[in-house]
Amino acid sequence: MKQFLLLFRGRDTDPQASPEEMQAQMQKWFTWIGGLAEEKKYVTGNPLEDSGKTVSGTRKVVTDGPFAEGKEMLGGYILIKVENYDEAVAIANNCPILDSDTGSVEVREVRVIPDP
Amino acid sequence: MLTDHLFRHESGKMVAVLTRIFGLTNISTAEDIVQDAFAQALKEWSFKIPPNPSAWLMMTAKNKAIDVLRRERLKQNYEQEAAYELSSQYFSIPIIENLFMQNEIRDSQLRMIFACCHPALSEPDQIAFTLKICSGFSIEEIAGALLLNTDTVKKRIQRARKLITDKSIKFDIPAGAELKRRLDIVLHSIYLLFNEGYNSGNKDNLIRKDLCEEAIRLAIMLTENKYIAQPKCYALLSLMCMLAARFDSRLSPEGEIILLAEQDRSIWSKELIDIGLDYLNRSSAGDEITDYHIEAAIAAEHCIAPKFSDTNWKRILVLYDMLKNVNASPVVLLNRAIVIGKIDGAKKALEEIKKIPELEKYLKSNYLFSAVLGEVYFQLNDFQQAQIHFESALKLTKSDAEKKLIEKKIKRLSRY
Known part of the structure; x- marks a missing residue:
């Protein structure tokens, strides 16, 4: 068995979606993740906040963001x-x-470093 | 799993509560906050559903409202009642907390129903606005449900929003004589909404059922307040439940209308009939007899007849005579004529139909009159007249189901 990280980018619903449409979309996520859990393939998962901070470079500059485009x-x-x-x-x-x-969805295999 | 329409129902609740805070003039602020809360739910719940989704949504809406208040300080536009306390940062939080208590939530929802069905708004605008604000439908969903184009719905909603602001409509539950007048309008609007679902030419059964359920849900909300829960509310609820009980039996899988005589009574919802009869009992308190009372009693007569041939037409005629005294509308007179036909034959029915004032006008505008007249002539073996009226009915209806029914009747004529 191998572990894979699935990273979701972008938005699946219109900002103007109706409550009924949003509920229907949520139902799809339940079905998808619930199905993986049932097949014992799901390990963990979490949503991420839109806002954040970035620390970069040798000078360790802290900036607000990422202010990435929606997608x-x-x-x-x-x-x-x-x-x-x-x-x-x-x-x-x-x-x-x-x-x-x-x-x-970005699919990345988690590389397992063997114990020495 | 979430309950069906949870978001839709919670949307109506949250918009109503938030409007208590921000005022009717800022209803769009309330709607934006609700949209925001749903977007957050969509993101977080996909991974883990909270133990109490409704409470989660309400709490999120509350926190977002407090954020908005802090950020924007819309002080001068606050709903008047809360304005004094809200003008002070110190007092605002307890006031807001209180508005999110269960009984206050219900009170806010009732205020919203009265605001959406305000007499300053035309009936079509009331229905569209109620669906948007109280029921959480989108413009596209309203258009789909009412068979209108989205531009028409947009215009109706915009007009309603503007009127509510321009006329400084109060966000409250009317009292005394005003309550009586306003409640009549609310009930009428709810019944129109129900009929949009029950009688519309919409091919999508689920959408039609949705509208009926929404109307019943709103009416039940009215009965949860002891001042508003007047006998006529129960009468309307009773009528809607007993009509809804027969919902599934009225169309064939091919989308053809099945007339009362041929409906499979075994699929009528026994549960809804019982609830309807219970509401009918409760509606008999007091001495006001409304159309809803009589129409519910007529619906009940049909519901309790085990077979079509068991229908107590004499009793139904008595009820139609009463209805005629309360509201002698052309459709009531037409239905009464049909009942007379059942008792005394088609000749009598024809005489009654001919007595309807301005019959010619209705024959030219409403398919039902021509269709019924065609059927009466058919029973009198006047096939030529029957043909004329059926063909005229066919031209007047836009509904496919109605067209199919009339075509079937015309086809039957060719055998004679």
Whole structure:
């Protein structure tokens, strides 16, 4: 078994979406994450706040942000436990963030460093 | 899993409570905060649903409202009642906390129903605005449900918003004689909303049911306040429940209208009929008899007849005679004529229909009159007249289901 980090970017709903539409969208997330949990593939996950700070460079400059464009905004992540990349990508395929053209899922394998 | 329409219902609640804080003139501030709370919920709940979703939404809305108050200090525009206390930062938090208590939430929702159904607004505007504000429908959803284009709905909502601001409509529950007058308007609006769902040509059954359920939900809210819960509220609720009980039996899977005589009574909702009968009992307190009382009693007669042939037409005619005295509308007179036909035959029915004032006008504008007249002539074996009226009915209706029914009747004529 390998672990993969799935990073969600962008927004899956219109800012003007109706309550009914938002509830329907939320239901899709429940189904998606709930399904992974049921198959014992879900390890953990969390949403991220829109605002944040960035510390950069040798001078350790602290700036507000990231003020990324909507579609680049990292909104959350989940960690899953599956056989291989193909399976991880297949799972990412069903992510509700992809209901919007601005949404994307980055799939990254967690590299396990063996004990010496 | 969330309960069906949770967000929609919570939206109406939150907008109402927030409007207590910001005032009717700032209703869009309330709507923005609610939208914001939903966006946050969508983000956070996807990973973990809070144990009490409604309470979470309310608390989030409250915190966002406090943020807005601190940031924007819209002092001069606060709802008057809360203005004094809210003008001081020190007092504002307890006041706001109080508005989010259960009984205050309900009170705010009632104020909102009365504001949306204010007589300064036209009936179509009232319905669109009620759906938007009290029921949490979007412009597109309202347009879809009422079979209007989105521009028309937008205009209605804008007009309502403007009127509410221009006429300085108070955000309160009227009392005394004013309550009686305003409650009649609210009930009428709720019944129109119900009929939009019950009789509309919308092909989507779920959307139509939604509207009926919304109307019933709003009416139930009225009965939760002891001053507003007048017998006529129960009468309207009773009527809507008993009509809703037959909802599924009125259309075939192919979308054809099934007439009362042919409806499968085994799929009528026994539960809704019982609730309807219970409301009918409660509506009999007091001495005011409204259309709703009589129409509910008529609906009850149909609901309790085990078979169509068991229908107590004589009793129904007595009720129609009463209804005629309260409200002699052309449709009431037409329905009464049909009942007379059931008792004394088609010849009598025809005589009654011909007595309807300005019949010619209605024959030209409402398909129902031509359709009924066509059927009466058919029963009298006057196939030529039947044909003329059915064809005229066919031209007058836009509903596919109604068209199919009339076409079937015309086809039947060709056999004679």
